[in-house]
Amino acid sequence: MFKGVLYIFLFLVLGEVIVYLFNLPIAGNIIGMVAIFIALKLKIIKLEEVKPASDQFIKYMVLFFVPYGVGLMTFYDVLKVHWIAIVISTVLSTILTLYITGIILQKFGKNE
Template sequence: MKIIKQLFWIFLFSLLGEGVSILISNFVAIPGSVIGMILLFMALHFDWIKLSQVDEVGTWLTDNMAILFVPAGVGLMTNFDLLANVWLQLLIIMVVTVSIMMWFVGTIVQKVMSKNGQKLNKTRIERTDSNA
């Protein structure tokens, strides 16, 4: 019964995500599964539901994630004749976008770390001044 309740929560947020995706489809195309994960994250973060309510099923799903990629892999193999004509363009796009994303994330992380480091140093200086 516990696993059925955990599946219920995961499927509920997936359904909510699909509903929101349909509602906003005229404005922006975001997959319902992504919206559902964001909604589940927010519910967990704000303690609307407890981690123990989805822990076992969520762990099982992430442990067996490779199974979920089989249909996509089969789809690529069945449409290989279409991809064979544009493989070089796809490869270039992948390399360029991954490089840009790595640069972007690295820059953001460095800025956040430097701001946190400045705050940490400032806090240490204030503490040593007040103790003297």
């Protein structure tokens, strides 16, 4: 478990360093996500070593973003003005995204 946590933080640091060195317009943790995938694919690290730790992070992910959801309260005034535009655009866009993704895979994928 500890080794897994260490690996995850190692790749997080690696991602931040890469972003800093190459001045990338993308977050360091996202680069870290790609880097750990590549490391697993190339068998540089083993799945059994990181999985116990990564599963825990993913399991409690929803807890970690509660504070950000609470932060929404500080934007009450902005939301009061724009809520109709926000609700309509997100609902329509979500339905469209669901449909496009689903129909492409249903048409072209190997189905059960």
